[in-house]
Amino acid sequence: MSEMRLHDTTGRRLYLNAEERDSFLAAARRQTARDRTLCEVLHWTGCRPSEALEITPARVDLFGGTITIRSLKKRKDASGQQKVVFRSVPVPPEFLDTLDIAHAIREAQKSRKRAVTPIWDISRVRTWQIVTRVMEEAGIPDGPNRSPKGLRHGFGINATVNGVPLHMVQKWMGHAQLSTTAVYADAVGKEEQHIATRMWG
Template sequence: MNLNLDVRANKMRIYDLKGKRLFLYQDEIQEMLLIAEDVHLLLRTFVETLIYTGCRISEALNMTRKDIHYHQQKITLKSQNRSGPVFRDVPVPHNYIDTLVAVHSILGGNDNNYEVKKPLWKWTRQHAYELIQELMIRSGVPAGGHRNPKGIRHAYGVNAVLCSVPLPFLKKWMGHSHISTTAIYVTCLQLDEKELVKRMWA
């Protein structure tokens, strides 16, 4: 794999032109997860899907029961590029997949072909976007370019890099075509330079 990490030519950013962040901090993510426990169960599983997989709204809305692999503890996501559909598997925490299975009756009920292919959430993209925005406001996320579903996706990438997930793995999980796109998250390391130095010389 070509590990060309030149992020200058990449149009995707995690800071805007004024240097303001376009991603959520982890304490904001944790507050969203806490608030989500008290909302409608379908909204809870939807926001947890965005947080724990880093997927796009459209990818979450495409999910069906057959995309949930309980025993393998992974989710299959489908995206679209010029060549057609592209599938990727994303590992997820057991607590998330347990909730998903319970709420959507993944391991029980009617497993005929029609039921298995039905979307888990029957929402339009716009409605899903508005629900997430409302939850962010309720969770106390301040206004800014980060207060939207893409801010959650960027938070996934930032958190992965801060936790030393190798870029090739992160590229696969996030569905990036080029590793130079994934490499934009390396720029967030400046936020935690003191911690990195501690690890380096510990």
């Protein structure tokens, strides 16, 4: 049984809703190139901050429209050995253009060394500080949802609300079990109303 939750023990949301996601993205686009692209990769891929910090130019497919992310949750194969799992997540072409302009991805891919050097050379703590500052600037009220985790959960909710099949959301988010991803099907508030409206139509 999955322990992942979308609400804390007092019932407060642990995810950004659609309006908050839009506000976050708008605020991110007013930041420096480094902070903007970092916030946008978290927004568009739903990856964990530690996973974002591992992304290299070699993992950006400018033509295929995807970013490949290494799943950092420890997993073992049938023999008990730890296995490395990668997942490719589709992102909007406009974001790839922004990423390329800001970090010279195309040029970096031509260099053996730069191609495998992480795009964002900052710590997890600094990443958390950047994301929460941008959320504050976006006017997102203080609460458990105003965090990188809230952004990740918001990605899962958004994908589910917009009809992305759960097995695909599972792949994009790097969940080992579909039961973990299924938590997003328990979306509430406007998200659940949106799903219900589609059903009634």
